[in-house]
Amino acid sequence: MTPSAALALPRLCFGLGSLMAWAPGHTHPLPTDSYAQVAAALAAGFRHFDCGDLYTNLPSAIRAIRDAGVPRDQLCLSLKLNTYGALKPARRDDMVASAKKVLREFGWDKHDGYLDVALLHFPPRAKGDNLSNREAWAVLEELKDEGLVRVIGVSNWTIDDYESQFAHNDIKHLPQVSEYELNPHLLFDPKFKARAAFEREHGIVPKYYGILTPVTDRLAKRSASPHLLATLDELSIETGLTPHEILLLWASQLDISGTSPIITTSTSNAERAKRLVQLLGDTNQDDDDSGKSGLDKSVYERLEHAAGQDGYEGKTFYLHPHMNK
Numbered sequence: 001m002t003p004s005a006a007l008a009l010p011r012l013c014f015g016l017g018s019l020m021a022w023a024p025g026h027t028h029p030l031p032t033d034s035y036a037q038v039a040a041a042l043a044a045g046f047r048h049f050d051c052g053d054l055y056t057n058l059p060s061a062i063r064a065i066r067d068a069g070v071p072r073d074q075l076c077l078s079l080k081l082n083t084y085g086a087l088k089p090a091r092r093d094d095m096v097a098s099a100k101k102v103l104r105e106f107g108w109d110k111h112d113g114y115l116d117v118a119l120l121h122f123p124p125r126a127k128g129d130n131l132s133n134r135e136a137w138a139v140l141e142e143l144k145d146e147g148l149v150r151v152i153g154v155s156n157w158t159i160d161d162y163e164s165q166f167a168h169n170d171i172k173h174l175p176q177v178s179e180y181e182l183n184p185h186l187l188f189d190p191k192f193k194a195r196a197a198f199e200r201e202h203g204i205v206p207k208y209y210g211i212l213t214p215v216t217d218r219l220a221k222r223s224a225s226p227h228l229l230a231t232l233d234e235l236s237i238e239t240g241l242t243p244h245e246i247l248l249l250w251a252s253q254l255d256i257s258g259t260s261p262i263i264t265t266s267t268s269n270a271e272r273a274k275r276l277v278q279l280l281g282d283t284n285q286d287d288d289d290s291g292k293s294g295l296d297k298s299v300y301e302r303l304e305h306a307a308g309q310d311g312y313e314g315k316t317f318y319l320h321p322h323m324n325k
């Protein structure tokens, strides 16, 4: 059994972050109603949802999930807790209050209610008034010990962030999940490789987002992916799958961290949501991880070769203004 299977987390996760509306110039997220899109994702069969206490569409998502009436034990909620005072107060009490508020809004605050996953949204790095990475991690350890959260982890963590967290010899619980940006170009980034090696050593399950960046218009303004895009077009003709589907299948079979990853993606389109579940839902994945989803290994090799030709510099999209990846 793989570690991700041991954690009993669905490998396909529906992200709420992509559905948020933004102020002109992408300055800050506006209150957003994502009820219809989350309801469509539930109807399509998604059961794992990725959200954050900073996400302005969380209240509407909670309503959609509650209204769907899916039994609690079939749902999986990943909540990222903000750690940046510059975005919103983020001391220990704020983080605990955020987790309890979400539990209450779901109606899961009684009878041993719990969140499935809680992650530190960004490494706080003791910048300004922020907690240190170790102090923020201690808050998640506390939530886990109290039974309020089942699985704990980090997001946007680099190898340096792990080192500052692990430098203290008082770690009670290891991170179990690590959420970060991935696309085929980033495989070639030495920082990415170093993090994957660390996670492999410690049995930390990767949770990827941003997989579709090369085929959306996000990179176009910064840098192009000519080799990758040309190869995806060829592979699309050969396989009958869209470039988007090929990229998601590629990510789902990666084992660079020594375990099968969790794929976090999103769509506002009900038909695409159904297709995603059909393609990547847990019933379509082999328990032993061999040959899942049926694409020949050579497809992934060609894709990676092309991505390597384009290089990795400038290929991240989610550059948070307050941190370096």
Ligand SMILES: NC(=O)c1ccc[n+]([C@@H]2O[C@H](COP(=O)([O-])OP(=O)(O)OC[C@H]3O[C@@H](n4cnc5c(N)ncnc54)[C@H](OP(=O)(O)O)[C@@H]3O)[C@@H](O)[C@H]2O)c1
Binding pocket: 014, 015, 016, 017, 018, 019, 050, 051, 080, 121, 155, 156, 179, 180, 208, 209, 210, 211, 212, 213, 216, 242, 244, 264, 265, 266, 267, 268, 269, 272, 318
């Ligand atoms: N930890 C973090 O800091 C962090 C950062 C970023 C994201 N996230 C999480 O990860 C989730 C996914 O992130 P992401 O948006 O970067 O995911 P992604 O999988 O790279 O992209 C999803 C986007 O691709 C579009 N798309 C999907 N299939 C398509 C198709 N066949 N043709 C054209 N467009 C297609 C969707 O648009 P349509 O709606 O038009 O289908 C959607 O907006 C977010 O929602 C969020 O929950 C976390």
